[in-house]
Amino acid sequence: MAPLYLALLHFPVYDKNGQVVTTAVTNMDIHDIARAGRTYGVRRLYVVTPVHALRELAGRILAHWETGHGALYNRTRKDALEIVRLSEDLERTIVDVERESGAPPLLFVTSARTRQPTLTYVALRRMIDESERPLLLLFGTGWGLTEDVIGRADHRLPALRGRDTYNHLSVRAAAAIVLDRLCGAREEEEEART
């Protein structure tokens, strides 16, 4: 099985006016995506920000849950946050994944603005099952990853859509849905098909 990595980018991302900005690291993003990551077998969640002070702050919050009072208070939170790493930029994140897994990762993006996807979720699900090469899924905060980052990815996954044209999911919700599509147990569906 391919080792799966996630990166949550706080730069470079768009704001609602299409400007490239650095967003603030939010506690809820880290907790929610770490919990979903841990549930779906993600090896590491990289929280990526160029802002040193925000990495420091996030590091202190993680320490609270991993070794401080929080570790005793909520053991399942500790288990989830253990997969979190702080990183300065995408380059260093890629290097770290390669160092840990022994091979350069393939990069995947998904975005509400994805045009012309190059790979389906079903195909990536199969790739995870059959390949050994590390896979790094990129998610953007704010109003999403810049075209530059999207262009760097090896594959673009389809935008998540419901029955409507509205698609403004939080990045927390989008990451959870993508992980479920890729790694969710499907026994009940197997059952339903028989």
Added chain:
Amino acid sequence: MAPLYLALLHFPVYDKNGQVVTTAVTNMDIHDIARAGRTYGVRRLYVVTPVHALRELAGRILAHWETGHGALYNRTRKDALEIVRLSEDLERTIVDVERESGAPPLLFVTSARTRQPTLTYVALRRMIDESERPLLLLFGTGWGLTEDVIGRADHRLPALRGRDTYNHLSVRAAAAIVLDRLCGAREEEEEART
């Protein structure tokens, strides 16, 4: 197509020690689940709490985004929060769904503790497509819906699981995943199968 309703219960739910408690209404739950609900075609999201002061507070926050400064600042947030209703308990929620849709809703629960599910996600997806009867999906905050509420439901959906035994998703993530399983566009999978 069956009209789909969601209810987020803040009582009665368990805390981490298995005590029945009333949890606080959190802003992020409302925003995230409303955005996912709006994306996946949910007609109403009921935020259910017996605490009058918390319904008042939530109402003021909703008004900010629906008619206050927030409506101008972020139009997509306004569109999402328009589906939110505040409700005092499950009884009144059911009555409200019936009044709005013209029939009493079928009740569904999903929980990390679901034992012996009575319906698969695939089967409920089909039911949404083929039925006209309103469906009400119940989600619990805290450490989940009480056995009493679970026992009241017409159907129990399987617990969400990944590749691991760990399953401590946030209710925000769980709701998003369930909606995607039930109402997510699946064109790319159709394509992949051909």
